[in-house]
Amino acid sequence: MTQSDNSPGRSNQEYLLIAKNIKKYFPIKMSSKVMTHRIPLKAVDDVSLIIKRGEVIGLVGESGCGKTTLGKLLINLISPSEGYLVFNPSEELVKDLGKDESVEEKEFRDASMYNLNKRKMRQLRRKMQIVFQDPYSSLDPRYLIKDIIAEPLLSFGIRKDEAYSRSSNLLREVGLSDDFVNRYPHQLSGGQRQRVAIARALALNPEFMVLDEPTSALDVSVQAQVLNLLENLRKKHNLTILFITHNMIVARHICNRIYVMYLGKIVEEARTEDLFAKPMHPYTVALLSSVPIPNPKTKRSRVILEGDVPSPITKPRGCSFHTRCKFAFEKCGWTSGEIVESMNYILDPTRNTVLETLPALSVMEVIDENRLKISYFGSLSQEQGETIKEVINKERREGKIRSLFGISSISLENGSILINVFESIRDPVLLTSDIEHLVACWLYEEKNSSAGSIIERA
Ligand SMILES: Nc1ncnc2c1ncn2[C@@H]1O[C@H](COP(=O)(O)OP(=O)(O)OP(=O)(O)O)[C@@H](O)[C@H]1O
Ligand code: SF4
Ligand SMILES: [Mg+2]
Structure with a gap:
C-alpha cells in the first residue's frame, strides 16, 4: 500500500x-x-x-466570500x-x-x-507557502532583507553561511540585486517588497504556493512585472499555485483552472477557457460580464450584480445566491421573510385601485420560514380574499419580482391571507456538466450533461 x-x-x-x-x-x-x-x-x-x-488554480469571488x-x-x-x-x-x-x-x-x-x-x-x-496581498505588512520592518529571507532556512537547520548565500541567490532570482540584502523593508517600493515576500516563500523549495491577491496592492505596470516573474518561477520551480484574485482578467491570463466562490461555497469549477467561453452559474455570468472579450464579434451583455454579498452569519436558505440571482425560481430557497417587502409593495392600494375597496392592511406576520400571514382590519370575505390572491398571482405571472417564485400557495384562513413558500429546500450541489466543468445551480439539476450556458438561454 x-x-x-x-x-x-x-x-x-x-x-x-x-x-x-x-x-x-x-x-x-x-x-x-x-x-x-x-x-x-x-x-x-x-x-x-x-x-x-x-x-495554476484561480480562486475568484467577491470580497468576504x-x-x-x-x-x-x-x-x-x-x-x-x-x-x-x-x-x-x-x-x-x-x-x-x-x-x-x-x-x-x-x-x-x-x-x-x-x-x-x-x-x-x-x-x-x-x-507549502503563502504570499499575502499586502507587502507593506507581511515583512517585519525590524529585519534586514537578507535576514527576512534567511529566517525560514535557519529555522530548518540550514547552516548560517549557506542560508545567507541562498538568500542572495533568491533575491537575484526575483530580480533584485545584491544591493538589497542590507536594506530594510521600508527602503523598498511595493513591487520590490512583494518580490522579497516571494523570495522568502521560495526559500524552502515549496511544492505548493497560495498567492493571495499578490499583485492587487501594486501599480498596474508593476503588477504585470510581478505576474511575469511568478510565471517564470512557477516553471523553474515546478510549482503548483492557488491564485486568489478579484481580477478576472488576471485569472484568465495565468490560471489553467478556476474555482468560483460565493458565500463559503464553490459554485462553479472549470478549465479557464471553458469558464470564459461558457460560464454556467448565474454568479459567474455576472462576474464575467464585465470582462472584455478578445473577439469583437462575440457579444456579451452586461449583468449588474445588485446588492452586497449577504452576511455569512445569516446565509440565505437554499442557494445562497438566490437573493441576487436574476434566474432564481421556485426551489432556490425563498423564505417567507424574504417576500414581506414584495407583499408591502404589491398590496399598496395607492398602486392598485382594485385594492382601494378593501379594509386597511393591519399586520404581516412571519409565522415561520415557510409561512406568512397577512391580516387586515376586520375579517376578509371570500370575495376579498380572491381579489388579493388575483393581485398577487398577476404579479407572479408577470415574473418581475423574483421572490414571488418562492410562493407555493395562497389561501384565506380565518379571514386572513396565508402565504406558503416552497419547503424542503436544499443547497444545490456541484453537478457535472462535462467531466471538467462543475456547477452548483438548480437550473442544471436534471439535464446536467446537456446543460447549455444561461448566456445562451438569456
Ligand atoms: N478570524 C476571523 N474571525 C471571524 N471572522 C472571520 C475571520 N477571518 C475571516 N472572517 C470572516 O470570514 C468571511 C470570509 O473572509 P475572507 O477573508 O476569507 O474573505 P475573502 O474572500 O478573502 O475577502 P477579500 O476578497 O475581501 O479578501 C468574512 O465574512 C470575514 O469577515
Ligand atoms: S440555484 Fe441557480 S437559479 Fe437558483 S438562485 Fe441559485 S444560481 Fe440562481
Ligand atoms: Mg482575502
Missing part, C-alpha cells in the same frame, strides 16, 4: 492535494440585554476540491471546523475516490494533514 506522502522530499504523483468537505465556522459573539451567545460565521462551508501537480480563509485552510495555516486535507495523496486513496464512502472516510481521516502531529506538520509546512 502506498502511503500519502508527508515526507520532506518532493513527489511526482499526479495529484498534489485533495480537500474533502472542509468547513471553517468562526464563532461570533452576539449580545442582547438578556444573554450573550455565539453563532457560527460560515466562512468556508463544505468545500471539496482536487488540485493536480503543476496547475471566503477566499483567504480557504487558502489558509489549504495549507493548514488555520485549522478547520470539519473536513480532511490530504497532501500528495497515495495512489490507493485516489483510486478509491467516490467508491465506498466509509472506506474513503477512513482513508481520508488517516491521511489528513489536519491530523498530523506538530513535528510532522512542521516538516510538511516547508512544502
Whole structure:
C-alpha cells in the first residue's frame, strides 16, 4: 500500500492535494440585554476540491466570500471546523475516490494533514507557502532583507553561511540585486517588497504556493512585472499555485483552472477557457460580464450584480445566491421573510385601485420560514380574499419580482391571507456538466450533461 506522502522530499504523483468537505465556522459573539451567545460565521462551508501537480488554480469571488480563509485552510495555516486535507495523496486513496464512502472516510481521516502531529506538520509546512496581498505588512520592518529571507532556512537547520548565500541567490532570482540584502523593508517600493515576500516563500523549495491577491496592492505596470516573474518561477520551480484574485482578467491570463466562490461555497469549477467561453452559474455570468472579450464579434451583455454579498452569519436558505440571482425560481430557497417587502409593495392600494375597496392592511406576520400571514382590519370575505390572491398571482405571472417564485400557495384562513413558500429546500450541489466543468445551480439539476450556458438561454 502506498502511503500519502508527508515526507520532506518532493513527489511526482499526479495529484498534489485533495480537500474533502472542509468547513471553517468562526464563532461570533452576539449580545442582547438578556444573554450573550455565539453563532457560527460560515466562512468556508463544505468545500471539496482536487488540485493536480503543476496547475495554476484561480480562486475568484467577491470580497468576504471566503477566499483567504480557504487558502489558509489549504495549507493548514488555520485549522478547520470539519473536513480532511490530504497532501500528495497515495495512489490507493485516489483510486478509491467516490467508491465506498466509509472506506474513503477512513482513508481520508488517516491521511489528513489536519491530523498530523506538530513535528510532522512542521516538516510538511516547508512544502507549502503563502504570499499575502499586502507587502507593506507581511515583512517585519525590524529585519534586514537578507535576514527576512534567511529566517525560514535557519529555522530548518540550514547552516548560517549557506542560508545567507541562498538568500542572495533568491533575491537575484526575483530580480533584485545584491544591493538589497542590507536594506530594510521600508527602503523598498511595493513591487520590490512583494518580490522579497516571494523570495522568502521560495526559500524552502515549496511544492505548493497560495498567492493571495499578490499583485492587487501594486501599480498596474508593476503588477504585470510581478505576474511575469511568478510565471517564470512557477516553471523553474515546478510549482503548483492557488491564485486568489478579484481580477478576472488576471485569472484568465495565468490560471489553467478556476474555482468560483460565493458565500463559503464553490459554485462553479472549470478549465479557464471553458469558464470564459461558457460560464454556467448565474454568479459567474455576472462576474464575467464585465470582462472584455478578445473577439469583437462575440457579444456579451452586461449583468449588474445588485446588492452586497449577504452576511455569512445569516446565509440565505437554499442557494445562497438566490437573493441576487436574476434566474432564481421556485426551489432556490425563498423564505417567507424574504417576500414581506414584495407583499408591502404589491398590496399598496395607492398602486392598485382594485385594492382601494378593501379594509386597511393591519399586520404581516412571519409565522415561520415557510409561512406568512397577512391580516387586515376586520375579517376578509371570500370575495376579498380572491381579489388579493388575483393581485398577487398577476404579479407572479408577470415574473418581475423574483421572490414571488418562492410562493407555493395562497389561501384565506380565518379571514386572513396565508402565504406558503416552497419547503424542503436544499443547497444545490456541484453537478457535472462535462467531466471538467462543475456547477452548483438548480437550473442544471436534471439535464446536467446537456446543460447549455444561461448566456445562451438569456
Ligand atoms: N478570524 C476571523 N474571525 C471571524 N471572522 C472571520 C475571520 N477571518 C475571516 N472572517 C470572516 O470570514 C468571511 C470570509 O473572509 P475572507 O477573508 O476569507 O474573505 P475573502 O474572500 O478573502 O475577502 P477579500 O476578497 O475581501 O479578501 C468574512 O465574512 C470575514 O469577515
Ligand atoms: S440555484 Fe441557480 S437559479 Fe437558483 S438562485 Fe441559485 S444560481 Fe440562481
Ligand atoms: Mg482575502
